[in-house]
Amino acid sequence: MSDLNLIKELRDKTGAGFLDCKNALSENNNDIELSIDSLRKKGLSKASKKSSREATEGAIGFYKNENVSIILKINSETDFSAKSDTFLDFLDLIGGIAINQNNPELTLNSFLTVKTNDKSVSELLTEMIAKIGENLIINDLQVFDNKEINLNYYIHNPYRKNIGKIVSTVFFKREEVNNDVKTFSKNICMHIAASKPEAIDIDQLSSSVIENEKKIQTEMIKDSGKPSNVMEKILEGKMKKFYSEVTLLNQNFVIDPDKTVKESINEINKNNKFELVNFALVSL
Numbered sequence: 001m002s003d004l005n006l007i008k009e010l011r012d013k014t015g016a017g018f019l020d021c022k023n024a025l026s027e028n029n030n031d032i033e034l035s036i037d038s039l040r041k042k043g044l045s046k047a048s049k050k051s052s053r054e055a056t057e058g059a060i061g062f063y064k065n066e067n068v069s070i071i072l073k074i075n076s077e078t079d080f081s082a083k084s085d086t087f088l089d090f091l092d093l094i095g096g097i098a099i100n101q102n103n104p105e106l107t108l109n110s111f112l113t114v115k116t117n118d119k120s121v122s123e124l125l126t127e128m129i130a131k132i133g134e135n136l137i138i139n140d141l142q143v144f145d146n147k148e149i150n151l152n153y154y155i156h157n158p159y160r161k162n163i164g165k166i167v168s169t170v171f172f173k174r175e176e177v178n179n180d181v182k183t184f185s186k187n188i189c190m191h192i193a194a195s196k197p198e199a200i201d202i203d204q205l206s207s208s209v210i211e212n213e214k215k216i217q218t219e220m221i222k223d224s225g226k227p228s229n230v231m232e233k234i235l236e237g238k239m240k241k242f243y244s245e246v247t248l249l250n251q252n253f254v255i256d257p258d259k260t261v262k263e264s265i266n267e268i269n270k271n272n273k274f275e276l277v278n279f280a281l282v283s284l
Helices: 003-014 018-027 032-050 085-099 121-132 179-195 207-222 228-246 261-268
Strands: 057-064 068-076 137-145 150-156 166-174 256-260 274-283
Touching: 003 018, 003 032, 018 032, 057 085, 057 137, 057 150, 057 166, 068 085, 068 166, 068 274, 085 121, 085 137, 137 274, 150 179, 166 179, 179 261, 179 274, 207 228, 256 261, 261 274
Parallel strands: none
Antiparallel strands: 057 068, 068 137, 150 166, 166 274
16 A cells, blocks of 8 residues: 555544654554554644643534434634534534433533443543544533433534524323324424523422522612502512513514413313423523
């Protein structure tokens, strides 16, 4: 095999630059495997220097089989890299490894140690950092059990059919998943991506969030100089508005703003039995 063909093979396998591959082959007597190891070692050094750099761009992938559904977020430094096939192929590779675990108990920390072809996910990430030239972070992994519940999802600003900048999901129970239920659940996913609720209903908001909001609103009302009985009514109204902004069931439905999400669910349940159980939202 000619030197140029060896360099091309090494570049294809590692993604390293022409001169780096040429030097690695020269240093290792044209042995491809030794050259790969040499470049990996150099890559590890390069990757460690990049690990302190801020990574706020990236993409989010959605993966599903009959057992589990997965939302996976990998951050990059630039939007340019996040849109590249190199990055998106890597996200799909990591998503495929995650979904193949078929483990609803899988956590991000345990996933980083999972091995495929004698390389851990963490090692694959380090290699990609060296290849793409940016700091990358596997920032979020959410795994859901599909066996006892129905799910629909929505990808916002898609780069591929399963990858975008926002992924939202809804989990629901039903008697029959007909076209009305499919469309409605997809619309709720779109609503979640747009409105970004913090909880399904008021009773699922943490007490600290509620108390903090009451404290803020009370301080603002005090400055108005209103009497205490009027202040209580004003606070009640302010909190009602707050709940309508941060809880899914009490938000105005983006598909039909004249109704809340709860009212829209009641409407579809005149002909279907649809019970909203939970939702997930992952965004950059």
